[in-house]
Amino acid sequence: MAENIRIEVVTPEHEIVNEDARIVMAPGSLGEFGVLVGHTPFMTSLKTGVVCYDDAGGNEQFICVSGGFAEALPDKITILAEAAEKCEDIDVQRATAAKERAEKRLADKGNDAIDFARARIALERAINRINTAGSN
């Protein structure tokens, strides 16, 4: 049996990753999970968080994902993310600006025009990007 599992990370805009991995960890909605080649098939939704895997050369890779779904098959895991960035591609200045914008909106309690749920999600995405960028 092959030693590696294929990892594919796609968004509506791009294919972010398509390569072999030894082990893949991902932020499932019900908790963090890990898959190796030969895993029983399953599907799950994902939280905003980090997908982490060891590539075929043994180097750890980190991908920031903003929610989505994962389908694990014995030889492949496909991650369909709403948005995803390799940690080295994250623009920290942009994420910091998004974080400040969201924090300002959340602090504006008396303003009925503000969609607080949307601001909280934007804040979560921005914090996840800032944290993931510091992973390598």
Ligand code: ATP
């Ligand atoms: P912003 O307010 O800065 O646009 P956002 O959370 O609204 O952030 P998304 O809608 O999640 O952005 O993503 C839109 C596109 O921009 C996606 O392709 C995503 O990968 C990319 N993107 C968003 N923020 C960053 C970032 N800080 N660094 C690199 N790419 C980013």
